[in-house]
Amino acid sequence: MSxxxxxPRRRPDGLLERPMGDELVIYDTEHHRAHSLEPLAREIWRxxxxxxxxxxxxxxxxxxxxxxxxxxxxxxxxxxxxCLRLLDxxxxxxxxxxxxxxxQVTRRRLLRAAAVASLxxxxxxxxxxxxxxxxxNGAPCTSSDQCASGCCGPSRKxxxxxxxx
Amino acid sequence: MDRLxxxxxxxxxxxxxxDHVLSVVSGDTVAQDTVAHGTDHRVNGKRGKRRVRRLGxxxxxxxLVGRHRRRDALLDGVEREVDRIVSxxxxxxxxxxxxxxxxxxxxxxVPGASDSGKSTLVAELVRHGATYLSDDYAVLDADxxxxxxxxxxxxxRIRRSLEELDGPVARPDDGPFPVGWILDxxxxxxSAEDSAEDGVESGALDTHRLGxxxxxxxxxxxxIPARREPDRSLDAVTRAAVSAEVFAGQRGEAAEAxxxxxxxxxxxxxxxxAVA
Numbered sequence: 491m492s493x494x495x496x497x498p499r500r501r502p503d504g505l506l507e508r509p510m511g512d513e514l515v516i517y518d519t520e521h522h523r524a525h526s527l528e529p530l531a532r533e534i535w536r537x538x539x540x541x542x543x544x545x546x547x548x549x550x551x552x553x554x555x556x557x558x559x560x561x562x563x564x565x566x567x568x569x570x571x572x573c574l575r576l577l578d579x580x581x582x583x584x585x586x587x588x589x590x591x592x593x594q595v596t597r598r599r600l601l602r603a604a605a606v607a608s609l610x611x612x613x614x615x616x617x618x619x620x621x622x623x624x625x626x627n628g629a630p631c632t633s634s635d636q637c638a639s640g641c642c643g644p645s646r647k648x649x650x651x652x653x654x655x
Numbered sequence: 656m657d658r659l660x661x662x663x664x665x666x667x668x669x670x671x672x673x674d675h676v677l678s679v680v681s682g683d684t685v686a687q688d689t690v691a692h693g694t695d696h697r698v699n700g701k702r703g704k705r706r707v708r709r710l711g712x713x714x715x716x717x718x719l720v721g722r723h724r725r726r727d728a729l730l731d732g733v734e735r736e737v738d739r740i741v742s743x744x745x746x747x748x749x750x751x752x753x754x755x756x757x758x759x760x761x762x763x764x765v766p767g768a769s770d771s772g773k774s775t776l777v778a779e780l781v782r783h784g785a786t787y788l789s790d791d792y793a794v795l796d797a798d799x800x801x802x803x804x805x806x807x808x809x810x811x812r813i814r815r816s817l818e819e820l821d822g823p824v825a826r827p828d829d830g831p832f833p834v835g836w837i838l839d840x841x842x843x844x845x846s847a848e849d850s851a852e853d854g855v856e857s858g859a860l861d862t863h864r865l866g867x868x869x870x871x872x873x874x875x876x877x878x879i880p881a882r883r884e885p886d887r888s889l890d891a892v893t894r895a896a897v898s899a900e901v902f903a904g905q906r907g908e909a910a911e912a913x914x915x916x917x918x919x920x921x922x923x924x925x926x927x928x929a930v931a
Contacts, residue, residue: 506885506886506889508871508889508890508893510866510867510868510871510893510896510897511866511867511897513866513867513868514868515868515871515872515889515893517875517881517885517889519885522882522885524871524872524875524876524881524889525872526866526868526869526871526872527868528866528868611868611869611872612872613872613873613875613876614876615875615876615878615881615882615885616876616882617882618742618743618879618880618882618883630721630722630723630728630732632718632719632720646722
């Protein structure tokens with residue numbers, strides 16, 4: 491089966507979704523990561539229903555979608571594949587897609603890649619203790635996790651260099 | 656009592672069970688018998704008394720969470736630990752690490768970690784006429800509105816600065832305030848280094864508008880209960896961001912950043928017809 495015939499399917503469990511206007515925010519309760527999908531990525535994500543092929547997605551995106559309006563030189567196939575790779579890297583699919591690397595690295599393609607990369611943004615969501623921490627240097631600490639520098643010294647103070655506990 | 660969170664009240668001493676027990680032992684200078692511990696310590700070659708300065712210590716349950724030499728540092732540590740417990744256990748609020756001020760009835764949030772410089776920025780914003788909500792936590796309700804959490808600012812110089820200004824500080828019963836602006840500044844050292852590597856001029860505030868989805872990510876990253884209660888946290892932060900203007904940029908010097916923010920707010924309010 492050609493990779494264009496693959497039918498990506500969203501993970502059925504462990505994903506919380508909230509629309510934000512044209513964007514979509516996804517919280518992955520399994521990996522504790524949050525993702526923000528720009529409108530185009532959201533549309534591609536919506537098509538990942540396990541029935542729609544990548545080829546069909548490319549056709550839909552190519553038919554008068556924003557990519558061609560805002561960027562006449564945009565290649566719908568390239569856009570869809572790069573976006574799917576981002577979603578795949580974020581472990582949002584039921585089974586990994588393992589799409590081929592985009593070939594023909596040209597300046598235009600690199601610029602396109604940068605534009606597509608901004609379609610999906612991700613952050614890790616830390617444990618409460620880590621979210622609380624980030625103490626400045628010199629602040630009392632009991633473990634290195636608490637310090638912004640990542641180092642709680644033997645004197646139980648956050649510091650930048652040297653031995654850590 | 657002024658070190659306790661808004662709404663704190665004494666309970667009957669025999670009320671049990673307690674959810675958390677915080678113990679504080681103040682560190683005083685005491686005279687200690689040099690043979691009190693069975694060891695023949697000598698001071699200036701003689702047995703006798705010596706002055707010993709005991710550290711103040713803070714325990715949560717049986718875990719040591721802080722040791723401090725100075726009384727004010729000990730109280731800061733107690734306040735920080737109380738805030739930690741409250742922020743991790745609040746059932747009807749979502750605590751987000753963020754500086755928060757109010758401007759024209761709308762809140763401005765600056766999400767960031769404890770040492771990220773948001774306290775300095777908040778103090779500068781207050782100097783420019785904003786009302787202080789908090790320099791450490793934005794407290795969101797289920798509708799994403801911000802409630803004041805007026806604590807003494809983390810940094811003593813900020814505290815002094817606010818005292819000098821006699822700056823407007825929201826009372827606990829003020830608000831809640833809808834979020835008008837979210838400023839997503841990469842305030843960490845790593846980001847600053849990244850900026851330097853990217854050739855971004857130091858000290859400049861180079862901002863651009865962002866989608867609200869990115870603001871939600873920033874708020875979630877700094878939301879204390881996000882990992883344990885993702886559903887509730889996601890609801891609160893998405894509602895907070897839904898009508899906010901979102902800016903991102905490189906960190907600049909705080910005063911410059913504050914001036915830029917204030918000017919931008921005036922511009923946007925003027926555009927909305929709120930300011931003549």
